[in-house]
Amino acid sequence: MNNKQNLYESPRRVPGQVSVAHSPDSEDAKNGENDFAFALTAKVLSNGDEKNATLEAFKKVDSNVKLFGAAGDSSIIEAKKWTTYPGFFAKGGLDIMTSFLLDSVFEEDVKSSSTSVRLKKSVCGDKTKRVMDFCCGSGVIGYALLSTLGDGKKNDKKKVKLTVLDADAVSLEAAKENLSLINENAVDYVLSDGFPTKPFKKPCELIFTNPPVHYQSKPDFRVLGRMLLHLPNVLKKRKKGTCFCVCQRYVPLESVAKYFIDGDSRENGKGNRTQLDVEIHAKNDRFVVWKISLPS
Numbered sequence: 001m002n003n004k005q006n007l008y009e010s011p012r013r014v015p016g017q018v019s020v021a022h023s024p025d026s027e028d029a030k031n032g033e034n035d036f037a038f039a040l041t042a043k044v045l046s047n048g049d050e051k052n053a054t055l056e057a058f059k060k061v062d063s064n065v066k067l068f069g070a071a072g073d074s075s076i077i078e079a080k081k082w083t084t085y086p087g088f089f090a091k092g093g094l095d096i097m098t099s100f101l102l103d104s105v106f107e108e109d110v111k112s113s114s115t116s117v118r119l120k121k122s123v124c125g126d127k128t129k130r131v132m133d134f135c136c137g138s139g140v141i142g143y144a145l146l147s148t149l150g151d152g153k154k155n156d157k158k159k160v161k162l163t164v165l166d167a168d169a170v171s172l173e174a175a176k177e178n179l180s181l182i183n184e185n186a187v188d189y190v191l192s193d194g195f196p197t198k199p200f201k202k203p204c205e206l207i208f209t210n211p212p213v214h215y216q217s218k219p220d221f222r223v224l225g226r227m228l229l230h231l232p233n234v235l236k237k238r239k240k241g242t243c244f245c246v247c248q249r250y251v252p253l254e255s256v257a258k259y260f261i262d263g264d265s266r267e268n269g270k271g272n273r274t275q276l277d278v279e280i281h282a283k284n285d286r287f288v289v290w291k292i293s294l295p296s
Contacts, residue, residue, distance in 0.1 A: 055085070055170065055173065058085050058086050059083060059085060060083070060084050060085065060086075060092075061081055061082065061083050062081070062082045062084070063080065063081060063082075064078055064079075064080060065078065065079045065081075065082035065093060065094075066078050066094065067079055067094050067102075067140050067143055067144055068094070068099075068102050068103075068106060068117060068144050069117070076116070076117070077117055077143070077144050077147050077148070079143060079178065079181065080181070081178075081181060082138070082178060083138070083174045083177040083178055084138050084174055085170050085171075085173075085174055087170075088137060088138055088171065088174070089137055089212075090137075092137065092138040092174060093138075093140070094140055095210070096287075097210050097246050097247075097248075097287055098140055098141060098210045098246065100246060100282070100284065100287045100289065101141070101208065101210060101244060101246040101289055102141070102144055103282075104244070104281060104282035104289045105119055105120060105123045105124075105208070105244055105281075105289075106118065106119060106120065106144070106148070107119075107120045109148075117144075117147075117148055118148050119145075119148060119149065123206070123242070123244070124149070124205075124206060125205070127205070128149070128160065128205045128206060129159070129160055129161060129205065130160070130161050130163070130202060130203070130204045130205055130206075131145050131149065131160060131161075131162055131163070131204055131205065131206040131207070131208070132162070132163040132164070132165065132204045132206070132207040132208070132234065133145065133162065133163070133164045133165070133208055133209070134165050134195075134207055134208070134209035134211065134227065135165070135166060135167075135209055135210065135211045135212065135223070136164035136165060136166045136171065136172070136175050137166060137171050137174075137175070138171060138174040138175055138178060139164060139174065139175030139178045139179050141208045141209075141210070142162055142164045142175060142179055142187070143178055143179060143182070145160075145162055145206075145208070146160075146162050146179060146182045146183070146186060146187070147182060149162075159186075160186065161186060161187075161188065162179070162186055162187045162188070163187070163188045163190060163204065164179070164187060164188070164189055164190070165190040165191075165192055165195075166190075166191065167191070167192065167193040167194075169191055172189050172191055175189065176189055194223070194226050194227065194230065195226070195227060195230035195231065195233050195234050196230070196233050196234070197230060197233065198233060199232070199233045199234075200233060200234050203233075203234055203235055203236045203237075203241060204234055204235055204236065204241060205236055205240065205241050205242070206241065206242055206243075206244070207231075207234065207235055207241070207242075207243040207244070208243075208244050208245075209227070209243065209244070209245050209246075210245075210246050211223050211224050211227055211245065211247075213247060213248065213251050219251075221251070221256045224245075224247070224251070224253065224256055225256045225257070225259065225260035226260065227245075228253075228256065228257040228260060228261070228274075228276065228292070229257075229260045229261055229264055229274055231243060231274070231276065231292065231294070232274055232294055235293075235294055236294070237294040237295075237296060238294070238295070238296060239277070239293045239294065239295065241293065241294065242291060242292065242293050243290075243291075243292040243293070244281060244289055244290070244291060244292075245289070245290045245292060246287055246288070246289045246290075247287065247288055247290065248286065248287060248288075249283065249285070249286060249287060249288050251288075253278065253288075253290050254278055257276055257278065261273055261274045261276075275294065275295055275296065276292055276293070276294065276295075277292065277293045277294070277295050278290060278291070278292050279291050
């Protein structure tokens with residue numbers, strides 16, 4: 001999978017794992033070089049001891065990690081084991097923005113005997129079969145989705161396929177370990193710096209994301225902008241698909257979408273411009289969850 005989005009930080013590689021899908025205009029693609037950022041970092045942290053400079057040596061596994069709901073609440077999603085590695089956003093756990101996103105789309109399921117949480121009916125229809133966690137990190141959103149939508153087992157009446165995507169191979173490795181605790185066969189893992197430039201054969205009904213909007217300490221909307229531009233390649237059209245995206249209130253999502261869509265039209269001379277229906281799904285004094293769909 002290729003697209004034009006630059007990589008903000010070189011993704012870390014894991015020996016034996018699939019190569020990252022570099023952007024055509026990224027420095028890695030221009031130089032034709034592999035990225036050994038994690039290997040170099042690990043060697044420094046282990047004082048040059050190559051035997052200890054392995055991914056396994058930096059693995060951290062916590063027990064009973066809360067991924068949704070308040071402690072002691074009946075409406076809670078909790079992982080018995082949770083794997084993370086150094087350098088993850090929010091230390092690989094539940095951050096305040098993702099928590100707000102999940103709070104806005106989940107509700108208590110008083111009728112269920114297997115789980116006390118479900119996606120709201122206004123968010124997820126009965127025919128939902130394909131969902132995505134974009135910029136998945138260690139897999140917090142994906143774990144919540146897989147726990148409530150059905151895990152793809154043979155005896156599960158509602159089989160749902162989950163795709164998790166991230167530009168960091170180490171993050172995907174953690175997500176794989178975490179999500180496999182539910183059912184690894186129900187998940188597709190995609191190592192890429194953004195959505196594909198060619199449409200999915202089977203697009204998603206639902207996409208959830210807490211995308212990065214900073215590079216170091218400065219605002220940077222390139223990931224968000226490219227995500228909005230290429231959303232029609234992965235999301236069902238005619239309002240049969242929805243993307244829920246959480247951002248800080250200061251992020252001008254609608255203006256970012258217009259800037260990137262206009263720029264792409266000028267650069268490529270496209271007659272069919274990307275069109276998005278954007279509305280506010282939930283907000284508080286700090287964050288906004290945007291509801292984005294495709295009109296056609």
